[in-house]
Amino acid sequence: MNRRIFNHVVGVSLSLVLLAGFAPARASEEAPDALIKRTSTEVLDAIKADKAIQGGDVSKIITLVDGKVMPNVNFTRMTAAAVGRNWRQATPEQQKRLQDEFKTLLVRTYAGALAQVKDQTVNVKPLRAAPTDTEVQVRTEIIGRGDPIQLDYRMEKTPSGWKIYDLNVLGIWLVETYRTQFAQEISAKGVDGLIAALAERNKSNSGKKS
Template structure:
């Protein structure tokens, strides 16, 4: 696996971790989004680096961790809706629920193993540029480690339960945009049910695959 793909997988995994830890630690809902990101990133990175099983690439343990402690705190419905674009409104409520479930599983299965890649990385946090009454913000960071610095931006929304991360940008590419083209192509060829089946098949392949070293 090339270094760019490893970094991308690691960062997407952190996106999921950050979303959960914000609420797992139950911070004050008035806490600024950049302060939340800084607190959570620092804590999560330290926790992952100190876990021998995760560092050894224990995928079942990582997946179980994500399912129990991360997924309940992410806005996967909004992430899926954004990745679907205009096609979201064409899906029935049942199809929408299926898509959210399968997309969630795809992200977990695709990126869970990347947590084992955490080693010497550190994160530089940029000053937040936002008004006090903003409901959506972007928190900018830079991941420092081996090789060139990697810009990483987090997109957050303010909900009645506090701030939630639902998208991220790595070197100019937003996560949902990267999947939007793939989803659109699948729908144009096979319809929404075809996209659901594509995701289901892909998840089965990933579940049966051996972790890459």
């Protein structure tokens, strides 16, 4: 897939992940597909109404992600999966640094795409899961101009409700994409090398306009 298109679509995807902040307390009792369906429209509407995000204000987006996204995404699991087998060998401090830098990378990389949310809507497909399942895949499509865009969520059931730990854009899983990149960096320079590379990339991105 063209990297620019992938970045744009994942940016829109991350905007949909903001569903958590708009969900009431009963969200923990909702089925995962019902949660996605009910809140996605609210999130899209909120982004369309936020002039700062539309203008690509990275600091505003980071604040929004910190307050609304992180409590509702299993980001530890997402980062661990992206780092792969080396995660278990990393120290707690290294794991924290990896999570912080990975989050910043995702937000800064896709901040520009968030600003491009315009007339998209979401179609949630029927959930293929048993009532007792604790991990499911919610399949959706982003409807806008052009062909529908496949967007699937991997979610897990936790005591505090369903949480997202990976997403698939047009057949490409986000965690798998980064796992390949991270494995190459760790093989060459170790976990600290990956942390340094992410920090340098984030520093470089912070000086660019979205």
